[in-house]
Structure formats: structure tokens, C-alpha cells
Amino acid sequence: MTAVPRLSIGLPVYNGEEYLAESLDALLGQTYADFELVISDNASTDTTEDICRDYAAKDSRIRYLRLSRNIGAAPNHNYVFTQCRGELFKWASHDDLYARDLLLRCVEALDERPDVVLAHSDQAVIDETGKVKVPYEYGLATDSPSAPVRFRSLLFEPGGDDFYGVMRADVLRRVKPHDSYHHADRTFVAEITLHGPFHQVPELLYFRRDHPTRAERANPSKRSRCVNLDPRRAGLLHPTPRLLVEYVWGFVEAIRRAPLSPQDRRECYRALGAWLTSRRHPGAGERVEDRAPVVPPEVAVSVDDLVAGREGRRS
Numbered sequence: 001m002t003a004v005p006r007l008s009i010g011l012p013v014y015n016g017e018e019y020l021a022e023s024l025d026a027l028l029g030q031t032y033a034d035f036e037l038v039i040s041d042n043a044s045t046d047t048t049e050d051i052c053r054d055y056a057a058k059d060s061r062i063r064y065l066r067l068s069r070n071i072g073a074a075p076n077h078n079y080v081f082t083q084c085r086g087e088l089f090k091w092a093s094h095d096d097l098y099a100r101d102l103l104l105r106c107v108e109a110l111d112e113r114p115d116v117v118l119a120h121s122d123q124a125v126i127d128e129t130g131k132v133k134v135p136y137e138y139g140l141a142t143d144s145p146s147a148p149v150r151f152r153s154l155l156f157e158p159g160g161d162d163f164y165g166v167m168r169a170d171v172l173r174r175v176k177p178h179d180s181y182h183h184a185d186r187t188f189v190a191e192i193t194l195h196g197p198f199h200q201v202p203e204l205l206y207f208r209r210d211h212p213t214r215a216e217r218a219n220p221s222k223r224s225r226c227v228n229l230d231p232r233r234a235g236l237l238h239p240t241p242r243l244l245v246e247y248v249w250g251f252v253e254a255i256r257r258a259p260l261s262p263q264d265r266r267e268c269y270r271a272l273g274a275w276l277t278s279r280r281h282p283g284a285g286e287r288v289e290d291r292a293p294v295v296p297p298e299v300a301v302s303v304d305d306l307v308a309g310r311e312g313r314r315s
Contacts, residue, residue, distance in 0.1 A: 006086055007032070007034060008086035009092050013044065013048055014073070015045060015048060017044075023097065026308050027098055028308070029309055030100055031100050032107055035086065036062075041066040043070045071231075074179060081177075090106075091164055095209045096207060096209050097209065098206060098207070106119035117168050118196075119201060120161065121205035122206070123138075124206075125209075126210070144197060147268070152274075155272065175195070175257070179250065180226055181244075191254035195258065
């Protein structure tokens with residue numbers, strides 16, 4: 001029997017032919033190699049299946065699963081996690097890039113700090129060609145030993161991409177699966193941080209690709225984004241007000257389910273109340289994607305130097 005890898009990477013994909021091969025090269029070229037890569041193809045209609053089967057034939061760490069119909073992005077994310085076996089888990093996006101040491105640094109951080117439940121790294125937005133556009137400045141207090149402080153920080157500050165960090169799988173099994181209402185990823189990450197602190201590796205190792213066909217840009221309205229997350233959200237039973245109410249209620253439920261002391265639970269509810277009040281003020285609900293880019297005079301990093309499979313390119 002094949003030994004169970006320590007880390008599982010779940011890659012849900014739908015019609016990802018444009019950037020998929022680059023992302024697979026970056027993942028398979030990691031300096032940390034004790035992982036399985038489970039790809040869940042959401043009934044793609046382009047050449048995604050061919051690309052996946054070609055890579056799976058060359059690397060035994062890949063398991064390719066193809067769904068018979070498009071179940072939506074959120075259910076596919078949840079499904080691929082159920083198919084993974086490692087004690088550690090990471091979701092990967094088919095269009096992002098990963099520096100060679102990303103997994104190694106995150107796993108090292110989790111090994112050094114048993115209290116940490118999720119590790120990620122500094123990150124930047126790249127364009128279609130892989131050129132850095134916007135380095136993120138991560139300002140969240142997710143490393144605090146206090147659950148209410150971590151929770152409040154996630155409420156009031158635009159986040160990074162902690163959703164794509166390396167997590168402890170046993171913690172992930174204790175939170176509610178990713179939902180499909182407006183900003184469901186925020187309530188999902190907020191519930192995870194109620195189980196323990198995060199660690200941010202101070203190295204630029206994760207590159208989120210911004211392009212016209214990315215789900216957030218291809219679906220500009222709240223309704224269309226939620227339908228992309230789950231086709232069952234289409235129709236009259238899921239109007240925008242319901243999607244917003246579910247978003248707020250998702251935070252309430254996260255606090256209710258989390259293993260908190262009575263005092264910490266009360267503090268989290270107070271933070272949520274303050275956040276709800278603050279929504280009346282301009283900018284209170286701002287996302288990091290909406291902020292003006294924080295670009296240094298010169299970005300002293302080359303994606304091509306850091307990411308496997310891009311040797312010889314020039315960003």
C-alpha cells in the first residue's frame with residue numbers, strides 16, 4: 001500500500017486550460033515533496049481534462065478526479081478536501097503561482113508551532129504574464145494568542161489569501177464546510193482562526209494571478225458570484241438580501257460553534273456588533289482588492305526566479 005503523504009493539496013478546477021499547466025509545474029517543482037495533489041475537475045468543457053491526465057501520467061503524486069456535472073466552485077472545494085488523506089491540507093488555485101519554497105516554509109512553521117492552525121506566506125498579485133502588479137501588505141492580527149483579537153482583525157481589516165494557506169486537516173474538519181453566500185470565504189476563514197492562530201511566513205512566496213476570466217472578475221455582481229459558487233443559488237429563492245443575511249449569520253454561527261470560553265465568545269459577539277454598526281460608514285466594508293495598490297518604487301522580485309517551470313522567462 002502506498003504510504004499516506006503528510007500534505008494533501010486539493011486543486012478544484014473548471015475550464016482552467018489557460019493557466020493550469022503553469023500552476024501544476026509550480027506545485028510539482030516544490031522543494032517539499034511529501035504531498036499528494038488531488039485535482040477535482042468540475043466537468044470542464046475545454047482541454048483541462050487532457051492537461052490533467054497528461055500530468056497525472058508523468059507524476060504519481062497526482063490523483064485526477066472528474067465530476068460528471070458542474071456542481072459549482074464551493075461544493076467542488078469541499079469535495080476535493082474529502083478526497084485528501086494528509087494530516088496537512090492546502091487548497092490550490094489553477095491559475096496562481098507558487099514559489100519553490102512555499103510548502104516547505106509553511107510546513108516548517110506548523111512543525112515549529114503546534115498551536116498554529118494555518119501557515120501562509122507574503123503574497124503579491126501578478127498579471128496574465130506573471131509580472132508582479134501589487135504586493136499585498138498583510139496587516140491582520142491573526143497571529144495573536146487571543147481568539148477575539150484574531151476574529152476582530154478579520155472583521156475590520158481586508159485579508160490576504162489565508163484561504164489558500166497550509167492548514168491542519170483535523171481543524172478543517174471541525175469547521176463548517178465552505179458555503180456559497182456573499183463573502184462566504186471570509187466567514188470560513190474567520191471560523192478557522194477561532195480554533196488557533198495563523199502564521200505568516202515573511203517571504204514573498206505566493207502569487208495570485210489577476211486576469212479577465214478569474215471568477216471574481218468574470219462575475220462582477222454578488223448574485224453572479226454566488227451562482228458561480230453554487231448553481232443552486234440561481235432563482236428567486238436566493239435574492240441578494242438573503243445572500244447578505246447569510247453572510248452576517250455565518251459569523252454568528254462561527255462564534256457559536258467555536259471552542260471558546262464564555263468570555264471570549266462574548267467578546268467575539270461584541271466585535272461582530274461593532275462591525276455591523278461600522279458598516280454604515282464609508283470604507284468599513286472595503287476589501288483588499290478595492291484598495292489603491294501599495295507599490296514600492298521598484299519591485300525587487302522576479303517570479304521567474306522563484307517559481308518552478310518558469311526558467312528562462314523574463315517577467
